[in-house]
Amino acid sequence: MKKIIFIIIIVSIVAVVGAHFFKPSSSAPAAQRMQVVASGYVPYTLANQIAGGQAQVSMLLPPNAEPHAFEPTPGDMVTVHKAAVFVYVSDELEPWAKDVLGAAGKGTRVVQLAEGLPQSDDPHVWMDFANVLLMARKLAGALAQADPQHAPVYQENLDHFEEELSALNNDFSHALADCKSREVVHVGHLAFSALAKRYNLKLSALAGTSHDGEHAARKLADLVKYIRARNVQVVFTEEAVSPRLAQTVAVETGASLLPLYTIEHVSKDDFNKNVSYAELMRRNLENLKQGLSCQAL
Ligand SMILES: [Zn+2]
Known part of the structure; x- marks a missing residue:
């Protein structure tokens, strides 16, 4: 009996400490969270924004590298193959993405953020908040489909981000007038x-x-x-x-x-x-x- 009580106490302590430890970024340990792989920083930061710690987001491009010319390694291919979601901006911005897409696993959901945006000669589409709004909605939809259990979290984070984008647009319009x-x-x-x-x-x-x-x-x-x-x-x-x-x-x-x-x-x-x-x-x-x-x- 004493032994059982002891085990219960230990399990409780581990649970409490564990929950406390992971709470700031997520409700589950990294290994249990959905794996999202981003091509570069734009999709990376948007995925973190929408996932809010609910997914494990990683980035193929090293910081400081620029996305137009990049050569993915065999290791990158494996990372994408295992991912639940691979998100990139566009074939125009990241011509190398097509090589990576060949490695996507059957279970990997591929999201091209710029798909469906108004036609433009400039692939830096995130420099317009109206585009970013559509990109964020597309991403939130994909995360929710890949991980329906946490769909309400992604929706809530999207709602906050939409408010942030609207504030940014107001501030830019006002300040640059x-x-x-x-x-x-x-x-x-x-x-x-x-x-x-x-x-x-x-x-x-x-x-x-x-x-x-x-x-x-x-x-x-x-x-x-x-x-x-x-x-x-x-x-x-x-x-x-x-x-x-x-x-x-x-x-x-x-x-x-x-x-x-x-x-x-x-x-x-x-x-x-x-x-x-x-x-x-x-x-x-x-x-x-x-x-x-x-x-x-
Ligand atoms: Zn550029």
Whole structure:
């Protein structure tokens, strides 16, 4: 009898301690949670947002890598094969995804987030909140289908995220309505055209919609000429492009530098902190406000 009571006490302690230990991120240990594999940071952060710790989300791309050119390893193929859900942005953004899709298991649900969005030449579709809303709904639907038991959790997290997106759109519209300059000169690739279009900003970028190789000296010279001619005071930078290019532009033109976050890749530090989509977009807004001298209260 004593032995039984002892066992009951031990089991209770383990249960309480266990529940407490896992509570902050999930209601179940990692191994029991649904496995979601994301191509890169955009689907990764959206999946974490919707899953809210209910699924185990991992990312194929290492932090700091950019998604346009990536070579998945055999290990990545195995990871995708075992996943309940594989989520990526699009075949346009991630041409390598088709190799990974071949490895998807019978039980792997594949979600292409950009599928069904309004047609666009720019694959950086998440730079428009209206697109992100549709992407998040699609993802929440897929998670709920793959894991019906937790469908209410995914729906609730989606509802919160929809409110967040609506607040972001209001804040961008309000803050960028009245600015001294509308010139966004970006020493990076053309990742912000949807944002510029939505908020009526004029975007000039160093490269095209992917890191398509050499940032030719002539392109840089053209950009410097443009900055001087338009008397642009602040130039925006991108982490993935060599900081030396941005420094050269700053030295040549006297403009100061502020970063813009593409979100398609993140620093190791931001990855470790699990910085959210909304937080990165708020950093973008702060820097745009400062760089364009916006007047909003
Ligand atoms: Zn890009």
